[in-house]
Amino acid sequence: NAGVTQTPKFQVLKTGQSMTLQCAQDMNHEYMSWYRQDPGMGLRLIHYSVGAGITDQGEVPNGYNVSRSTTEDFPLRLLSAAPSQTSVYFCASSSTGTANYGYTFGSGTRLTVV
Amino acid sequence: GQNIDQPTEMTATEGAIVQINCTYQTSGFNGLFWYQQHAGEAPTFLSYNVLDGLEEKGRFSSFLSRSKGYSYLLLKELQMKDSASYLCAVRKGSTLGRLYFGRGTQLTVWP
Numbered sequence: 001n002a003g004v005t006q007t008p009k010f011q012v013l014k015t016g017q018s019m020t021l022q023c024a025q026d027m028n029h030e031y032m033s034w035y036r037q038d039p040g041m042g043l044r045l046i047h048y049s050v051g052a053g054i055t056d057q058g059e060v061p062n063g064y065n066v067s068r069s070t071t072e073d074f075p076l077r078l079l080s081a082a083p084s085q086t087s088v089y090f091c092a093s094s095s096t097g098t099a100n101y102g103y104t105f106g107s108g109t110r111l112t113v114v
Numbered sequence: 115g116q117n118i119d120q121p122t123e124m125t126a127t128e129g130a131i132v133q134i135n136c137t138y139q140t141s142g143f144n145g146l147f148w149y150q151q152h153a154g155e156a157p158t159f160l161s162y163n164v165l166d167g168l169e170e171k172g173r174f175s176s177f178l179s180r181s182k183g184y185s186y187l188l189l190k191e192l193q194m195k196d197s198a199s200y201l202c203a204v205r206k207g208s209t210l211g212r213l214y215f216g217r218g219t220q221l222t223v224w225p
Binding site: 101 | 147149155156157158159162201203209210212213214215216217218
């Protein structure tokens with residue numbers, strides 16, 4: 001099993017550009033979420049989903065959109081990139097069968113907005 | 115946001131024991147997780163507590179007191195490879211509820 005796959009691993013954007021960070025899992029997990037990690041700030045929840053067709057906001061949702069059309073995929077869209085969105089982004093997934101064993105994280109996307 | 119506090123940095127020597135504390139204030143508590151994160155890598159699961167008490171897993175143990183809003187991670191027989199950031203995270207709500215993280219404790223193990 002591949003687990004949680006994130007693409008791309010690195011990306012540089014210009015201010016105002018839009019892009020989509022991809023996240024896919026092959027474990028049939030119901031729950032998926034996006035975090036950003038900044039120095040000294042820890043992991044902060046952006047958006048999450050408890051199943052296909054259901055999404056909700058986390059702590060820092062502004063400037064980001066998500067959708068969950070399938071169980072496997074949970075893309076994160078940056079509508080108009082800003083330097084404040086420079087960060088490392090992690091996607092994570094879990095299910096009721098593994099919820100007590102933590103959340104599985106992807107390897108991350110390092111995004112720089114110039 | 116959620117109020118989850120842990121020390122920013124700790125140091126210890128190889129072979130020693132270190133305890134990393136985490137305090138939290140949240141409604142709808144449904145479990146506390148500890149993760150390990152090496153520089154440039156994704157967090158990996160270490161332990162989970164939902165009831166009061168101690169959970170032991172090899173060299174790592176985790177303790178929870180729900181009434182005090184307090185947890186600690188105990189690392190024994192420290193090795194150089196244990197140098198990493200240790201993240202305390204609280205699950206809020208249902209079994210598939212949101213996971214909120216503290217800022218992490220950077221542990222450096224010296225020879």
